[in-house]
Amino acid sequence: MFGSITTDMVLAILPEIALLVLIAVVFVTDLVVDEKRRGILAWTSIIGLLITMLLTAFFAQPGAEAETLWGGMLRHDWLAYVSKLIFLFGALITTVFTLNWDSVRFKGEFYVLLLTSTLGMTLMGASADLIMLFLSIETTSIPLYVLAGFLTDDDRSTEAGFKYLLFGAMTTAVMLYGFSLLYGFAGSTGLYEISAAIGAGQIPAAALAGAAVLVLVGFGFKVAMAPLHFWAPDVYEGAPTPITAFLSTASKAAGFVVLTRVMIAAFSSVQAEWQLMLAIAAVISMTLGNLVALSQTNIKRLLAYSSIAHAGYALLGVIAASELGAASVVYYFLVYVVTNMAAFGVVIVVSRVIGSDEIADYAGLSRRSPGLALVMLLAFLSLAGIPPLGGFIAKVLVFAAAVQAEFVWLAVIGVLNAIIGLYYYLIVLKVVYLTPGKDEQKALPTPRPQAVALVVSIVLLLLMGTVFAPWYQWALNSASALF
Amino acid sequence: MVPVSYYLALAAILFALGALGVLIRRNAIIIFMSIELMLNAANLLFVAFARSFESLDGQIYVFFVIAVAAAEVAVGLALIVTIFRTKHSIDIDELSSMKG
Numbered sequence A: 001m002f003g004s005i006t007t008d009m010v011l012a013i014l015p016e017i018a019l020l021v022l023i024a025v026v027f028v029t030d031l032v033v034d035e036k037r038r039g040i041l042a043w044t045s046i047i048g049l050l051i052t053m054l055l056t057a058f059f060a061q062p063g064a065e066a067e068t069l070w071g072g073m074l075r076h077d078w079l080a081y082v083s084k085l086i087f088l089f090g091a092l093i094t095t096v097f098t099l100n101w102d103s104v105r106f107k108g109e110f111y112v113l114l115l116t117s118t119l120g121m122t123l124m125g126a127s128a129d130l131i132m133l134f135l136s137i138e139t140t141s142i143p144l145y146v147l148a149g150f151l152t153d154d155d156r157s158t159e160a161g162f163k164y165l166l167f168g169a170m171t172t173a174v175m176l177y178g179f180s181l182l183y184g185f186a187g188s189t190g191l192y193e194i195s196a197a198i199g200a201g202q203i204p205a206a207a208l209a210g211a212a213v214l215v216l217v218g219f220g221f222k223v224a225m226a227p228l229h230f231w232a233p234d235v236y237e238g239a240p241t242p243i244t245a246f247l248s249t250a251s252k253a254a255g256f257v258v259l260t261r262v263m264i265a266a267f268s269s270v271q272a273e274w275q276l277m278l279a280i281a282a283v284i285s286m287t288l289g290n291l292v293a294l295s296q297t298n299i300k301r302l303l304a305y306s307s308i309a310h311a312g313y314a315l316l317g318v319i320a321a322s323e324l325g326a327a328s329v330v331y332y333f334l335v336y337v338v339t340n341m342a343a344f345g346v347v348i349v350v351s352r353v354i355g356s357d358e359i360a361d362y363a364g365l366s367r368r369s370p371g372l373a374l375v376m377l378l379a380f381l382s383l384a385g386i387p388p389l390g391g392f393i394a395k396v397l398v399f400a401a402a403v404q405a406e407f408v409w410l411a412v413i414g415v416l417n418a419i420i421g422l423y424y425y426l427i428v429l430k431v432v433y434l435t436p437g438k439d440e441q442k443a444l445p446t447p448r449p450q451a452v453a454l455v456v457s458i459v460l461l462l463l464m465g466t467v468f469a470p471w472y473q474w475a476l477n478s479a480s481a482l483f
Numbered sequence B: 001m002v003p004v005s006y007y008l009a010l011a012a013i014l015f016a017l018g019a020l021g022v023l024i025r026r027n028a029i030i031i032f033m034s035i036e037l038m039l040n041a042a043n044l045l046f047v048a049f050a051r052s053f054e055s056l057d058g059q060i061y062v063f064f065v066i067a068v069a070a071a072e073v074a075v076g077l078a079l080i081v082t083i084f085r086t087k088h089s090i091d092i093d094e095l096s097s098m099k100g
Helices: A007-012 A014-032 A040-059 A078-098 A108-126 A130-148 A155-186 A191-200 A205-223 A231-238 A241-266 A268-293 A299-320 A323-354 A370-384 A390-404 A408-433 A448-466 A469-480 B004-024 B028-053 B057-087
Strands: A067-069 A074-076
Touching: A007 A014, A007 A067, A007 A074, A014 A040, A014 A108, A040 A078, A040 A108, A074 A078, A074 A108, A078 A108, A078 A241, A078 A323, A078 A448, A078 A469, A108 A130, A108 A241, A130 A155, A130 A191, A130 A205, A130 A241, A130 B057, A155 A191, A155 A205, A155 A231, A155 B004, A155 B028, A155 B057, A191 A241, A191 A268, A205 A241, A205 A268, A231 A241, A231 A299, A241 A268, A241 A299, A241 A323, A268 A299, A268 A408, A299 A323, A299 A390, A299 A408, A323 A370, A323 A390, A323 A448, A323 A469, A370 A390, A370 A408, A370 A448, A390 A408, A390 A448, B004 B028, B028 B057
Parallel strands: none
Antiparallel strands: A067 A074
């Protein structure tokens, strides 16, 4: 327990250390630089995040065997490694999207909060203990509450922040109650020790399944699955759009990493029970998300319901509780993060020029900016699951995992839902490409940094759909760390 | 020593009261107090179990939970003040500018 600190231990938390240094640098820069030159804050964050990503990619790579370090608090395995890279990428693209946005880019606290939330996520991806898990979830959530309500002169933003906080605080309290019961059953807070204690002990399955329900309430909120999705549309609509992008990608992915790890590691003795609960949640999420999305007129709300539906698809991989299932969840989020970042990137650029998030105002976008329209086309087709884009492979994998685990009925419902989904994505694309708009002659310029971020996302999206092997190897490595 | 089952029962009652408060009351501050009640039900369980196992993990957990709850309430009150400035009310039913 009191062993000395080894290089391995430090390398395992290298991303966290780098982020912490970056947070301190942004803080100090904000203090010493005068107000007119604070534009460098965003660039500091971008360069810092790039360096953190490179350091993580090259030095924090785990070995073949998963290790539990820092007194059992953190797990150093491939799942943690890949998920950390996903979160850092999400934070990086989000920061790029805030450039040229005057209401936040001169505010150091915005970037500090964003980076702190990312730090929480990287810890979430590696948590191996109930204490660490609770703290990392809160380190992620509390800054996000503030960020969602960051635009204090906009009623909808403060309302979004407050709703997010209320739902978040309540579901966290329920989850914590579940954790306390779990501690009581097992006598230990280590996720991997809990499973051993439960496997050996004589805890009634009903009590354990009850604790699983309480814990799932907390995780379900983070991933915005039905029936815990009520906050998502309002928060997505009201929050500043880059934060919406961050919430719907990195924050959701973090929730899924934790969900997969905890369900498989700690609740393996009541697997049939939680599989059934999650199957019901997945069916409601997919069906409700897709059906309600059909009637949306605001693009951010449409993407919110679409993200609820996508939580449902990804749940199929968790439900399978197999190596293929866990790999499909990781692959799903590799793809989903780049796809949704591209989709929200277009929304951010367009809404800064036309000042509206209504789908009707996207009419004629293909004439005003063919590039943005093309990005939107590719991102939406990937969300709908059309080959040769990443979304297709991701969907095939989760459905295959469900079929392999003998949940054929779930896969069938998933495929039917994918067809409904295709309909509303195509409706938006029809407005973008075919409907005549009023200002068709006026070009709609994309600022260079945003254009670079969009191109990077789209290239990754195409790569994940065509050059399938290296990404799948990452996903498989992550999955094998769990079993 | 008082058996753990007594603490389990008390914690369950506290938790149910807190959950009811969140669902029934419309005043934002009272909702926050109810959430605190739910968190403290979990804290009570942690401490009771830590005592019965004679391990410190549960006690340490409670310290962290108290600190996190304080941070959460600070953010919550800040948002309540911002909302009160424009709406002059902290009734959560007034928060309905977004629909669909």
